[in-house]
Amino acid sequence: MSISQQPFKLKPSKIAWFFQLSFASGLIYAVFQTLNMCAGFIFAALLIFSLWLSFYLYPKYTYFCYLGDQVWTLKLHNKQKLHQAQLLQVIGHRLYIVLYWDKTSGLKPCVIWFDQLPTADWKRLKVLAQLHRPTLRLD
Numbered sequence: 001m002s003i004s005q006q007p008f009k010l011k012p013s014k015i016a017w018f019f020q021l022s023f024a025s026g027l028i029y030a031v032f033q034t035l036n037m038c039a040g041f042i043f044a045a046l047l048i049f050s051l052w053l054s055f056y057l058y059p060k061y062t063y064f065c066y067l068g069d070q071v072w073t074l075k076l077h078n079k080q081k082l083h084q085a086q087l088l089q090v091i092g093h094r095l096y097i098v099l100y101w102d103k104t105s106g107l108k109p110c111v112i113w114f115d116q117l118p119t120a121d122w123k124r125l126k127v128l129a130q131l132h133r134p135t136l137r138l139d
Contacts (some may be wrong), residue, residue: 010064013113028047032044045101058108059107060077061110070087090129099112107116
């Protein structure tokens, strides 16, 4: 098994929780400063509900592996079925990487935060993401 075919096993991200909750707290604070209390509480309730929806309804990837020729296999949390998808685009940042899959797979983009993988796996994923970045074609 080559290095690129070793699987990546993802842990739940604490950084994603902190990032979204701190952003939501700042937004709620700004709303309370500009609106009255009643409108502020309504906005805060709607924001908390939307955060809950985004955390619990967005698919959570627990396992993925590069198979070759831009084909990856993925496993979603609490699902037995493995999905195969072709990688379309990779957006890499310091704190996270976003993997976009082909439309035929029906999978949503995969956001991987740096605390979800051990350091060696994170570096290997960044290298794989750069090496196997699809070329951008403007047809």
